Amino acid sequence: MSLPENIPPEHAIEAMLFASPTPVPAEELAEAGNWSKREVEDYIERLRRQLCDRGLEVRKVAGAYSMLTRSEVAPFVERILQVQNKQRLSRVQLEVLSIVAYKQPITRPQLEAARGINADRTLSQLLDLDLVCQVGRAELPGRPFMFGTTELFLEHFGLSGLEDLPELAWDDSADELEEFSLEESLETPPIRSREMQQLADDISGPSTNLQRLLAKIRKKEDVEA
Amino acid sequence: MEQEIDGYKVQLPFFEGPLDLLLSLVEESELDITEISLSAVTGQYREYLELLGQLDVEIESSYLLVFAQLLELKSRLLLPEPEPDDSHLFGFEEEPDEDDLVARLREYQLLKRAALWLAEHEGQSLARYPHPSGLAEPETPLLHTSLRSLHSAALRCLKPRKPFKEPIDYRRIELSVPDRVEQVWQTLQQARQQGRSRTRFSELMKERGDDDRPLVVVTFLALLEMARRDRVELFQDGYLGEIECEIKPEARAFNPARVSMN
Numbered sequence: 001m002s003l004p005e006n007i008p009p010e011h012a013i014e015a016m017l018f019a020s021p022t023p024v025p026a027e028e029l030a031e032a033g034n035w036s037k038r039e040v041e042d043y044i045e046r047l048r049r050q051l052c053d054r055g056l057e058v059r060k061v062a063g064a065y066s067m068l069t070r071s072e073v074a075p076f077v078e079r080i081l082q083v084q085n086k087q088r089l090s091r092v093q094l095e096v097l098s099i100v101a102y103k104q105p106i107t108r109p110q111l112e113a114a115r116g117i118n119a120d121r122t123l124s125q126l127l128d129l130d131l132v133c134q135v136g137r138a139e140l141p142g143r144p145f146m147f148g149t150t151e152l153f154l155e156h157f158g159l160s161g162l163e164d165l166p167e168l169a170w171d172d173s174a175d176e177l178e179e180f181s182l183e184e185s186l187e188t189p190p191i192r193s194r195e196m197q198q199l200a201d202d203i204s205g206p207s208t209n210l211q212r213l214l215a216k217i218r219k220k221e222d223v224e225a
Numbered sequence: 226m227e228q229e230i231d232g233y234k235v236q237l238p239f240f241e242g243p244l245d246l247l248l249s250l251v252e253e254s255e256l257d258i259t260e261i262s263l264s265a266v267t268g269q270y271r272e273y274l275e276l277l278g279q280l281d282v283e284i285e286s287s288y289l290l291v292f293a294q295l296l297e298l299k300s301r302l303l304l305p306e307p308e309p310d311d312s313h314l315f316g317f318e319e320e321p322d323e324d325d326l327v328a329r330l331r332e333y334q335l336l337k338r339a340a341l342w343l344a345e346h347e348g349q350s351l352a353r354y355p356h357p358s359g360l361a362e363p364e365t366p367l368l369h370t371s372l373r374s375l376h377s378a379a380l381r382c383l384k385p386r387k388p389f390k391e392p393i394d395y396r397r398i399e400l401s402v403p404d405r406v407e408q409v410w411q412t413l414q415q416a417r418q419q420g421r422s423r424t425r426f427s428e429l430m431k432e433r434g435d436d437d438r439p440l441v442v443v444t445f446l447a448l449l450e451m452a453r454r455d456r457v458e459l460f461q462d463g464y465l466g467e468i469e470c471e472i473k474p475e476a477r478a479f480n481p482a483r484v485s486m487n
Contacts, residue, residue, distance in 0.1 A: 018356055019356070021355055021356060021357060057353075059353070068353035068355055069353055069354045071352035071353050074353070081354065086351050088344075088347060088348070088351070089347060091241065092241055094340040094341075094343050095241060097340070097343065098336050098337075098340040098342075098343055101339070102336065102339060114329075114336065115241070115333070116242045116243045116244035116245075116329070117242030117284060118284070155350075156350060157343055157346045157347055157350050158346055158349060158353065165339070165342075166339070168339060
């Protein structure tokens with residue numbers, strides 16, 4: 001398609017992004033106007049500059065471009081659209097999702113290990129929401145399924161790609177503290193009778209609840225055996 | 226979670242698992258995650274375990290497992306360090322422990338931070354709205370249905386059906402597709418001579434009634450076969466509409482209609 005001479009390409013791109021209810025990949029924009037991908041990126045940059053003091057913005061979402069209202073004016077938009085309650089993910093769902101996002105591909109047992117507790121129910125909710133999907137099987141005994149995040153995950157969080165996730169690392173101050181406590185641990189006297197006594201209490205103290213728990217687990221093992 | 230203990234009502238915060246509990250205990254006491262700090266909160270961890278009450282045995286045992294690891298860690302800290310030279314004698318090695326609670330808890334803390342980061346971005350992302358229009362695809366075929374076709378569909382549904390016969394009769398189908406092609410061809414020719422160019426599928430089924438499933442299938446296959454050979458043209462008015470067929474002008478002279486199946 002060719003444009004009339006007096007229309008700059010970014011106008012066509014602006015119109016395409018405005019009209020599309022879903023993000024548009026750069027390749028599609030390029031194909032529509034016979035532009036190179038590089039040119040498309042330039043035009044989008046120009047469009048971005050033109051929109052910088054407006055209520056709309058162009059964002060890269062899941063590797064594609066989308067024209068969206070700015071979050072600062074959300075209350076106004078929500079009033080017009082009569083948005084009542086937005087469905088947000090629960091704390092557990094976010095927790096499991098972040099583990100999948102950072103450790104993908106990940107199996108169920110690995111997920112459980114990272115949380116210290118079973119995550120099956122939350123995982124199936126995330127699968128239903130299409131935020132997580134199966135991404136093959138691990139070469140492990142039983143060939144368990146592996147899970148990863150979907151495109152919808154990127155869209156939902158407004159991420160351009162997985163590389164947008166912040167690095168999962170300690171900041172420097174945390175490292176210093178770690179060294180400090182390491183030294184401290186060297187200074188720890190090897191045996192302290194009070195501590196020993198407390199440990200003994202921890203293990204064998206008058207703990208009815210613990211006893212009950214152990215009995216319950218033993219019973220469960222018997223049933224399974 | 227709320228529990229009645231010795232008449233006092235105790236408000237317990239809800240934790241997402243043993244690591245969550247342990248992390249919050251360590252953070253509450255404003256310590257870093259080290260072996261020392263973990264062993265320091267072992268007592269509090271146990272207190273929480275006492276208050277945990279009846280939960281699913283799977284969940285309870287996850288809490289218990291971490292408690293056992295805490296005790297193991299604490300007892301190791303309390304033992305005298307082996308002399309470096311004796312370490313081989315006693316079988317002690319400085320090995321990286323895969324079940325290392327400290328490492329797991331640190332990672333869990335990072336992942337929880339990541340979850341917070343995601344929550345923040347979810348909020349921002351949900352506050353940005355796309356343009357809702359665009360040519361949306363019709364969600365259901367019903368949107369394109371006229372009142373009349375809905376009415377006739379309702380009538381078809383309400384028509385009493387033959388009761389389900391038992392036992393099911395597994396007869397061999399005596400009619401082959403080539404035979405049926407011949408029959409259909411004759412019906413179409415007759416209809417054309419009577420001045421009707423298009424013939425409805427239901428008319429083809431007239432003599433046997435459309436409860437004859439095998440015949441419906443064979444007739445449908447016959448029509449497809451004829452269409453494939455450019456003998457007829459098939460029409461359908463929309464989704465699930467009735468199929469109509471018409472002999473193609475260039476095929477009118479064609480006779481006999483019998484096709485060889487290959």
